Amino acid sequence: MAKLAGPLEIYPLLPGTNCKVCGEANCMAFATKMAEYTVKLRDCTPLYEEEQYAKKRVKLEELIRPPVREVTFGTGEKAVSIGGKLVLYRHDLRYTNPTAFFIDISDALDADAFAKRVRDIEEWTYVYIGQNLRLDGIALRGVSKDPQTFAKAAKKLVELTDWPIMLCSLDPKMLSAAANAIADKKPLLYAATLDTWSEVGEIAAKHGLPLVAYVPGNLNDLASLANTLQAMGIHDIVLDPGTLSRSGLGTTIDCFTQLRRAATVKDNDVIGYPLLSTPISVWADYREGEAPELTKWDEVLTAASMIVRYSDIVVLHSLDMWTNLPLTFLRSNLYTDPVKPVAVEPGLVKFGDATSDSPVMYTTNFALTYFTVESDIKQGNVDTWLLVVDTEGMSVQSAVAGRKLTADKVAEAIQEYDVEEKVNHRILISPGMAARISGETEESSGWTVKVGPRDSSGIPKYLQEKKWQEE
C-alpha cells in the first residue's frame, strides 16, 4: 500500500500554536487524526485565515491529498463527491465516498414519462439498519442526437430536480449545448475521447466542469488522455476504461484493478482519479421481445463486480427493488468502516412501556443483529425487554455454532443484568436460530425458554399473538 502521510510529517506544517480552535487538545493531536483522515484540514481555520500559514497550507494540502483525487459535482446539499480513496483494500484503513449510483434518463422521453422517471429515481428508497438507502444522481443520455433537444431536456431536468446530473453524449456539439444550458448546476460531462478531447476539454475548461475521460480497453491511451486534459487545466477528471459484461467482464475487472492499484500502491499520479463504470452497457445486448429480467440480471452482476472493484460511480438503467437492493446493500457493506466496532454494549434494553409483565427476549451483541432486532421491535410498536448477550460481536447463528452463545452465557446475562428483578415471570424468548441451546438454557437459568421466530421480522406478530404465554 502507498505510504500515507504520518503525524510527524503533518505536524511541522500546522501552525503549532495549540489554539484548540479545531476542537483538539493540541496541534499534535490534530496531526494524528489528520493522518487517519478522521478530521478535515479545513477544521484548522488559522491555516486558511492567516496569511503567514499560506505556504504551509499549500504544502499540507498536497501532502494529504489522497492518491485518488476527490471530484465533486452537482450543487447544494445534494452535491456528490466521488473518489478521494486512500487505500486499495478496505482493511488498510477504510473506503471513503461510497460508490455513487446514477440512473439514466433519455432526452427522447415525452414530458410525462420524463417527469415520472425523475420521480421514480428520487423516490427509490429502502430502510436498512436505521438508514434510508438511496440513489445519488441522474445521467441524462443524448438519445435524440439533437443538441437542441438535449439542451432542452437538461433545462427541464434542473427544473424537476436538485439532484446531481451527468450529461452523457460522445458528440461534443451535444455536450456544448447542454453545458451552456445548465453549467451553473455543475454537471459531470461524459465524455472526452481520443477523438474529441480537444473540443470537449475546452467546454469543460470554459465552464469549469468535471469531465470523464473515456478510452475503452487501453490504459496507455487513457493515461495519455488524462495527462492531456490535465495540461489543459482540467483537474476534476473521472476515468472510464470501458465496461463490458459477460465474456468481457474479466477484461473490465482487470482494467479497473490495474488503474486503482497503480494509483494507490504505485503512486501513479497521472491516473490518480475516480473511476466510472457503466453497467448500463449490458442493455446493448437486449433484443426487443426478450424478457428484460435477463438483461437486468446481467446489469446487477456487472454493477456488483464494479462496486467491489473500485468503481467510484456507476451508471445504471434498472430501477427495480430486486436489482438495486442487493447493490445498495453491497455498497453499504463494503464502505462500512472496518474499525467500527462490531459489537454493541451487552445489557437489558427496555422498549416502549415495558413493565414487570412484559415479555423478555434475548439476542446477541453483534451490531447488525442488534439493530435489526431493534428496528423490528420498534416497527411493531411492542412493549418488551430485550436482553443483549455478549457473544463477542457475533450473530446468533455463528455464535451458536462457534460456542460464543451458550446456555451458561445466557444464564449469566440474566443474573448480571438483574432481569429477575425487572419482571414477575420467568419466561425467556430465545431467537429461533438458537433453538439448539434452549433445553440447556432452561437447565442453567431455571427459566422456561420459548423459541421465538427464526427471523426477527416475525417478532411483532409473535408478541401480539402472545405466543410466549401459551402453555
Add this chain to the structure above:
Amino acid sequence: MTEQEKKTTLDEMFGEFAELVLENVTIELDELKIALRPMIQQVAAQVAKPALSLPKSLIPAKFEPPFGDYSTKIHEVTIGATKGEGGTRSNSVTIGGHEAPAWDLFQSPPKHPPIIAADVFDMKISLAKAVKTHYKEVMEDPAEWAKLCVNKFGADVITLHLISTDRQLKDTSPNEAAKTIEEVLQAVKVPLLIGSAGDPEKDGPVLVKAAEVCEGERTLLCSATVDVYEPIAEAAKKHDQVVLSWTSLDINQQKELNRRLIDWLRPEQIVIDPTTAALGYGLEYAFTMMQRMRLAGLLGDSELQYPISSGTTNAWAAREAWLKDESLGPRELRGPIWESVTALALLLAGNDLFMMMHPAAIKTVHDLIDWMKERKPVKADDYPDWTAMALPEGV
C-alpha cells in the same frame, strides 16, 4: 514569454512541485514527498511546455502494469480421487495454487478456477420457498438429491450434510450416516464433501466414520473447529482425507486452528473457512477476512496459505432474500440474485470453493468464473455507445 511568467504558470499548476523543479529546493520534508509521489515530477516535465497553450496533440503517458511482489503461493488441494488415484470418482478437482491476489489477471490468472459444491441434506429441512421449489421432489432422498444437483444443475462437487445426526433432530448414528454416504457415493461420481451437523458431541464420531467409509475417495471433512478438531484431524490423517478448518470471523483463531491441524495433516489436506455472513448482514467481515487471508498467504504467512471455502447458502439468512413482500419485487428473482451477489463479492475477495443451493445462483457463479478467468482482447468498437442507445423504458 518571460521566464517569470512561465514560472507563475507552473506555480499555479503544480504548486510546490514546480517550485522544486525550478528552484531545486531540497528540504527533508519535500524529498519525502517526492518519494511519495514520484509521478508528479514526471508529469511536470511532460506537460510543462504544452500547458502554456492548448495542446495540439495528445500528450503521451505510459501506463505501467502495477505488478506486486508475492513471495509464496497458496497450496494446491485436491478433492476426490479417480480409480487410478485410488478412489471411485470420475474426476478429481484441485483448488488453490494462486500466485497473486484474486483476479489480478494482469499479474497472474487464477491457477485453478473456483468450484461450486451443491448442498445436499440427509433429511427434509426447512428452506426458502424459491429454493424449495427446485428440490421438493428429492428432499427425502439424498442420493436423488445429489443426482439432481450434478445432472441438472451442473454442480462440480456435492456436499452431503449429515444434519440428521444432531441429537436434537434424529440423532442418527454414525453407522447409519455411513449408509447414506455410501448411497450418495453410488449415485454420483463427482467428488464428495461430507458435512457434520454442528452438534459438538456427534460431529467427531460422525466425521471419523465418514473418513473411514470414504477411504481412498479424498473427501473434504466439514468441519474441524477449535472445539472439535483432534479426532477429525486424526481420522483424516489415517484415511488420507482433506479437512475444512472452520472458524468464526476471527483471523487469529483461524491461524491457531490451522497451526494445531498441521500436527496431523500435510498442507495439501487443509481448506479454510472464515464463515460467510449474508449480503447486508455482515458480508463485509467475510469479504475482508478472505482478502486478508489470501494476501497474508501470498506474503509468506504459512498459517494462511490455504484455499478458501464459503458456505454461500448463508446468503438466505438475509430476510430480503426470501421475504414475501411484493414491494421488493418477485422473490423468485430476489433470492437467487442475493445468493449470486453474495458469492460474487467473495469470488472477488479470493474464495475458491462455494457451497451453494439455488440452481440459478449456481449457474450464475459458474458463468462469472468462466467470464472472469481470462482477459480477452476487445476492440474499441466493440464497446457500445450506451449514451445514445434506445432502451426499453418502464419495464
